Amino acid sequence: NAGVMQNPRHLVRRRGQEARLRCSPVKGHSHVYWYRQLPEEGLKFMVYLQKENIIDESGMPKERFSAEFPKEGPSILRIQQVVRGDSAAYFCASLRGGDTQYFGPGTRLTVL
Amino acid sequence: EDQVTQSPEALRLQEGESSSLNCSYTVSGLRGLFWYRQDPGKGPEFLFTLYSAGEEKEKERLKATLTKKESFLHITAPKPEDSATYLCAVQAVSGGAQKLVFGQGTRLTINP
Numbered sequence: 001n002a003g004v005m006q007n008p009r010h011l012v013r014r015r016g017q018e019a020r021l022r023c024s025p026v027k028g029h030s031h032v033y034w035y036r037q038l039p040e041e042g043l044k045f046m047v048y049l050q051k052e053n054i055i056d057e058s059g060m061p062k063e064r065f066s067a068e069f070p071k072e073g074p075s076i077l078r079i080q081q082v083v084r085g086d087s088a089a090y091f092c093a094s095l096r097g098g099d100t101q102y103f104g105p106g107t108r109l110t111v112l
Numbered sequence: 113e114d115q116v117t118q119s120p121e122a123l124r125l126q127e128g129e130s131s132s133l134n135c136s137y138t139v140s141g142l143r144g145l146f147w148y149r150q151d152p153g154k155g156p157e158f159l160f161t162l163y164s165a166g167e168e169k170e171k172e173r174l175k176a177t178l179t180k181k182e183s184f185l186h187i188t189a190p191k192p193e194d195s196a197t198y199l200c201a202v203q204a205v206s207g208g209a210q211k212l213v214f215g216q217g218t219r220l221t222i223n224p
Binding site for chain 1: 143144146148153154155156157158161199201203209210211212213214215216217
């Protein structure tokens with residue numbers, strides 16, 4: 001997975017709590033993508049960020065979800081007031097230039 | 113809307129039995145077609161990128177080919193360690209986000 005790191009690997013939250021998912025891209029990569037994989041479904045694009053900028057958030061639900069990629073530190077995907085339907089695997093991918101996205105190991109979110 | 117359909121959904125082969133996985137796509141303008149491998153509980157692992165019809169790429173027992181409407185992933189004399197879900201994704205020319213649109217995947221099992 002070319003060095004993309006995600007944490008935590010597993011996250012359990014109760015309905016109504018907040019979930020924070022972190023992604024550290026490959027060193028030197030300044031583009032980050034977030035994808036969601038619901039059970040028995042394919043990977044779906046959520047958001048694309050460059051350092052300090054959201055470039056495309058067309059795949060992200062309008063409410064409760066937000067993402068950031070600060071100048072320093074990892075990219076964060078934040079889900080407020082989680083519901084059972086948010087249970088999924090969330091993957092981060094990074095690239096520096098060119099076309100190939102390298103994926104992290106994912107965070108498996110379970111909402112009780 | 114860009115769309116990717118993979119077939120079959122699942123495929124069981126005996127060790128050494130060659131076969132092909134199919135990826136059909138519709139996209140406004142193809143920037144690139146990507147193949148990834150995903151093992152259970154892990155993130156997608158990059159295999160190939162194809163850019164134009166007629167292009168072929170090989171890696172060990174895998175060969176990917178591309179036409180204007182579909183791509184094939186040929187697996188020759190597979191081994192049990194080739195068991196995984198194989199994902200196909202397209203990237204459209206339009207827009208700057210370079211987001212990937214994934215198919216549902218083909219779950220490949222190689223029996224010893």
